[in-house]
Amino acid sequence: MKKLAVAVIFGSRSTEHDVSIITAISSVIRPLELSGKYIVYPVYIDKGGRWFSDPELASIELYTKGNLDGFLSRLKPLQLKMNGRFELVWPGLRPKSVKIDVAFPATHGTHGEDGELMGLLEMANVAYVGCDMPASAVAMDKALCKTIALSEGILTPKYVWFYSIDFSRDNNAVLSKLSELKYPLFVKPVHLGSSIAIARVSNPKELINAIEVAAHYDDKVLVEEAVNDLIEVTVPIIGNDKLQVALVEQPLLKSQDFFDFDSKYLHGGKKTGGGKDVSQGYSKLPADLPSKLYKEAEATALAVYKAIGCSGIARVDLLIDGKTKKVYFNEVNPLPGSLYAHNWRAKGLSNVKLVDELIDLALERHKSYSKLATGFKSSYLKQY
Amino acid sequence: MNIRIITSVYSPRFPSTITYMLQASEYQSEPYLKWLWRTVDFSGVARRRTLKRTAKARMLEIFLAVGMLIEILAGLALIFYGALSGYNAWAWEIGAALLIAYPFIWSHLVVLPLEFGRALIVEPKLNKQVKTAKTIYRNHPGVKIAVAGSYGKTTMKELLKTVLSEGLKVKATVANKNVLSEHAKFAKSLNGDEEVLIIEYGEGAPGDVKRFAFNTHPTHGIITGLAPAHLNQYKTLEAAGADIFSLGEYLKGENVYVNHESPPVKAYVKPGYVTYGPEGVGKWQVSEVNLSIDGVSFSLSDGKTKLNLNSKLLGKHQIGALSLAAVIGLELGLTRDQVIAGVAKGEPFMHRMQPYELAGARVIDDTYNGNIEGIRAGTALLRELSARRKIYVTPGLVDQGQDTKRIHNLMGEFIASAKPDLVVLMRNSVTGFIKDGLKRSGYKGEIQIVDDPLSFYEHLDQLVAAGDLVLMQNDWTDNYA
Numbered sequence: 001m002k003k004l005a006v007a008v009i010f011g012s013r014s015t016e017h018d019v020s021i022i023t024a025i026s027s028v029i030r031p032l033e034l035s036g037k038y039i040v041y042p043v044y045i046d047k048g049g050r051w052f053s054d055p056e057l058a059s060i061e062l063y064t065k066g067n068l069d070g071f072l073s074r075l076k077p078l079q080l081k082m083n084g085r086f087e088l089v090w091p092g093l094r095p096k097s098v099k100i101d102v103a104f105p106a107t108h109g110t111h112g113e114d115g116e117l118m119g120l121l122e123m124a125n126v127a128y129v130g131c132d133m134p135a136s137a138v139a140m141d142k143a144l145c146k147t148i149a150l151s152e153g154i155l156t157p158k159y160v161w162f163y164s165i166d167f168s169r170d171n172n173a174v175l176s177k178l179s180e181l182k183y184p185l186f187v188k189p190v191h192l193g194s195s196i197a198i199a200r201v202s203n204p205k206e207l208i209n210a211i212e213v214a215a216h217y218d219d220k221v222l223v224e225e226a227v228n229d230l231i232e233v234t235v236p237i238i239g240n241d242k243l244q245v246a247l248v249e250q251p252l253l254k255s256q257d258f259f260d261f262d263s264k265y266l267h268g269g270k271k272t273g274g275g276k277d278v279s280q281g282y283s284k285l286p287a288d289l290p291s292k293l294y295k296e297a298e299a300t301a302l303a304v305y306k307a308i309g310c311s312g313i314a315r316v317d318l319l320i321d322g323k324t325k326k327v328y329f330n331e332v333n334p335l336p337g338s339l340y341a342h343n344w345r346a347k348g349l350s351n352v353k354l355v356d357e358l359i360d361l362a363l364e365r366h367k368s369y370s371k372l373a374t375g376f377k378s379s380y381l382k383q384y
Numbered sequence: 385m386n387i388r389i390i391t392s393v394y395s396p397r398f399p400s401t402i403t404y405m406l407q408a409s410e411y412q413s414e415p416y417l418k419w420l421w422r423t424v425d426f427s428g429v430a431r432r433r434t435l436k437r438t439a440k441a442r443m444l445e446i447f448l449a450v451g452m453l454i455e456i457l458a459g460l461a462l463i464f465y466g467a468l469s470g471y472n473a474w475a476w477e478i479g480a481a482l483l484i485a486y487p488f489i490w491s492h493l494v495v496l497p498l499e500f501g502r503a504l505i506v507e508p509k510l511n512k513q514v515k516t517a518k519t520i521y522r523n524h525p526g527v528k529i530a531v532a533g534s535y536g537k538t539t540m541k542e543l544l545k546t547v548l549s550e551g552l553k554v555k556a557t558v559a560n561k562n563v564l565s566e567h568a569k570f571a572k573s574l575n576g577d578e579e580v581l582i583i584e585y586g587e588g589a590p591g592d593v594k595r596f597a598f599n600t601h602p603t604h605g606i607i608t609g610l611a612p613a614h615l616n617q618y619k620t621l622e623a624a625g626a627d628i629f630s631l632g633e634y635l636k637g638e639n640v641y642v643n644h645e646s647p648p649v650k651a652y653v654k655p656g657y658v659t660y661g662p663e664g665v666g667k668w669q670v671s672e673v674n675l676s677i678d679g680v681s682f683s684l685s686d687g688k689t690k691l692n693l694n695s696k697l698l699g700k701h702q703i704g705a706l707s708l709a710a711v712i713g714l715e716l717g718l719t720r721d722q723v724i725a726g727v728a729k730g731e732p733f734m735h736r737m738q739p740y741e742l743a744g745a746r747v748i749d750d751t752y753n754g755n756i757e758g759i760r761a762g763t764a765l766l767r768e769l770s771a772r773r774k775i776y777v778t779p780g781l782v783d784q785g786q787d788t789k790r791i792h793n794l795m796g797e798f799i800a801s802a803k804p805d806l807v808v809l810m811r812n813s814v815t816g817f818i819k820d821g822l823k824r825s826g827y828k829g830e831i832q833i834v835d836d837p838l839s840f841y842e843h844l845d846q847l848v849a850a851g852d853l854v855l856m857q858n859d860w861t862d863n864y865a
Contacts, residue, residue: 351846
């Protein structure tokens with residue numbers, strides 16, 4: 001059987017650049033290679049936006065030992081060819097090119113997870129893993145997601161969003177809008193993931209400080225009410241039309257805490273210790289919820305996945321009020337860090353099977369999109 | 385031919401590669417040279433392990449590096465001399481020949497210090513040690529139990545040691561250190577007050593077991609089974625059987641225990657030998673068997689006494705060994721309770737049906753299993769246990785001589801009978817034979833062929849998930865790949 005050529009694209013101009021490297025190497029490239037079904041091309045986008053591809057870029061030591069810049073200086077940046085198919089081109093006296101069958105975006109945050117990369121891959125007419133461009137773009141905008149969720153009758157905590165520039169021009173107007181909300185509040189940059197620059201505030205002074213930090217990172221800021229007696233859960237989902245839900249996972253944090261970047265990635269979720277095994281050891285798998293509530297969390301997550309138009313893979317974060325048992329939508333992550341492989345493993349899907357299924361889903365969606373008509377006969381040009 | 389393959393012998397790492405090959409061949413010239421002669425690409429030799437820089441390895445590495453360097457310098461000097469002395473053709477030719485030939489010359493010359501060392505130092509020293517050991521064993525007052533067989537020896541020995549230690553002073557040979565030199569070292573370590581000695585016999589060539597028996601003077605003998613192993617030396621299973629059963633002849637048929645679950649032993653069992661297996665030992669009968677991933681439980685009764693035994697060892701095939709250890713314990717004076725406690729203490733041994741958890745899956749590590757009877761037992765266990773997904777992993781068996789094809793066809797049939805969802809085979813000379821066996825048995829599951837076994841074993845956690853059951857049987861060292 002012919003092996004499919006898979007380009008795993010990671011890094012990019014994003015605050016989550018480093019997280020993306022871990023996702024790509026540990027959760028995507030290694031299992032793809034182990035499956036024996038694919039020829040894997042690691043495609044690294046550096047912080048300046050240059051694309052590179054070399055087998056050595058799949059080695060984590062290259063990034064951890066600090067010799068990446070020296071290595072990249074010896075490589076020529078990759079070129080992309082899009083002539084009805086997607087090709088990687090290594091320039092030189094005798095340029096080498098390879099046709100890619102499937103692209104596997106493993107980027108987090110801006111210039112990757114936000115739909116930009118997916119748009120490029122759509123234009124290149126290549127199958128790619130994960131949410132398509134519109135869903136990725138919507139999922140990366142926390143305010144827009146909440147608006148869509150509300151329109152579908154899905155509960156979400158009361159929120160207000162505004163442009164960062166409006167706050168810098170007239171912060172009183174913005175603060176006046178925010179006065180409708182009850183403390184404690186959460187302040188979030190609208191487009192960033194991995195909990196970067198998110199803050200929990202209890203008074204106006206903290207609120208202003210948190211908004212200033214969030215506005216430093218993003219052009220849109222979201223402020224929302226905290227859920228009382230909070231049970232935070234997250235639900236990984238894969239699929240296009242037929243969806244599979246992993247286990248409902250419950251981060252082990254006190255109700256006043258939240259999942260910040262350090263908890264997620266630097267301390268392996270334990271607040272202390274090393275973080276080699278990303279996203280493990282900090283949560284209850286499955287979540288310790290009564291059966292009815294557990295099912296409701298699954299149903300809410302599935303409803304969000306469909307409402308946003310997700311396909312391939314995503315993770316839906318929910319907030320549960322421990323007293324009222326109400327389930328609120330928090331946010332959706334179109335490319336969960338490390339694919340949340342630990343959760344899928346606990347569910348019974350190995351890392352290798354997970355990437356295998358994601359590749360199949362990418363091909364399935366590409367095939368179905370290819371069937372859509374892109375032409376329409378009209379006399380428009382003749383009339384011109 | 386790839387340029388990398390041609391230049392791999394001229395790599396600065398070549399001395400280390402050669403040393404690794406010697407180490408992996410246990411510093412035996414014949415397997416090393418065979419490996420050397422069939423290897424084309426030396427850049428991919430060390431796949432499963434890396435060179436352990438022991439004193440011996442370091443000495444050989446330095447010997448090779450210095451030797452090669454001298455030859456390179458000599459070659460360059462001759463070329464230089466040739467250039468200076470008016471393009472002297474012979475100097476050029478010899479110089480170039482030295483430069484081209486140095487990896488080939490030194491990769492062969494390296495066996496000389498090993499062979500000389502063996503002939504002039506190791507062998508005379510060993511002969512002396514063996515002579516002393518023979519006297520120690522002859523004069524030792526304890527019960528001396530010899531454990532021989534093509535497979536299952538270490539498990540039997542360790543099990544016996546665990547059970548008998550509940551009430552007796554027992555000493556046994558260490559791990560799989562089971563050849564003449566190790567028996568001599570073991571003798572030297574004895575105090576003379578041990579009540580039981582357990583000595584493992586690691587046969588490798590015709591006459592080995594007979595020689596071990598005459599050196600260690602056993603009072604009891606256990607033959608754990610007979611299967612094709614070391615056939616490159618024994619040539620036939622009959623020759624291996626004759627050697628292993630020379631233990632029974634030495635003991636004149638007294639206190640000889642034979643595992644008759646192993647079909648080939650039947651031809652060698654004589655009146656007076658006590659047979660054992662999953663149904664019991666002699667008059668002791670096994671009943672109420674319960675198998676699980678966590679171990680085995682069963683009852684053992686001779687009609688008067690009944691023992692309810694539990695063990696963490698895995699598989700039905702362990703019942704015979706557990707029963708025998710219990711019966712010998714009772715015969716040597718242990719109480720019922722001591723036997724029950726001893727059997728319960730038996731833990732799975734390293735890489736021998738050793739279960740562990742990985743990424744939520746259960747893995748049974750049987751990578752030290754290197755014979756078809758072990759494969760039969762392992763696949764039988766895999767068939768009996770339930771799991772969400774069953775995965776079977778093996779490279780095949782080594783040293784099967786002329787029976788290689790037949791044995792691996794049979795292995796494929798055993799694997800198919802366990803109905804695994806996925807069979808992972810390490811690509812090598814026997815892969816096709818296993819696949820044929822699987823196909824012949826109508827195996828419908830997935831087959832994955834792995835080119836890089838080390839990477840596979842290292843990243844096994846990526847291949848498994850909660851509810852999976854993985855059985856890994858045997859592992860090849862690089863010299864067999």
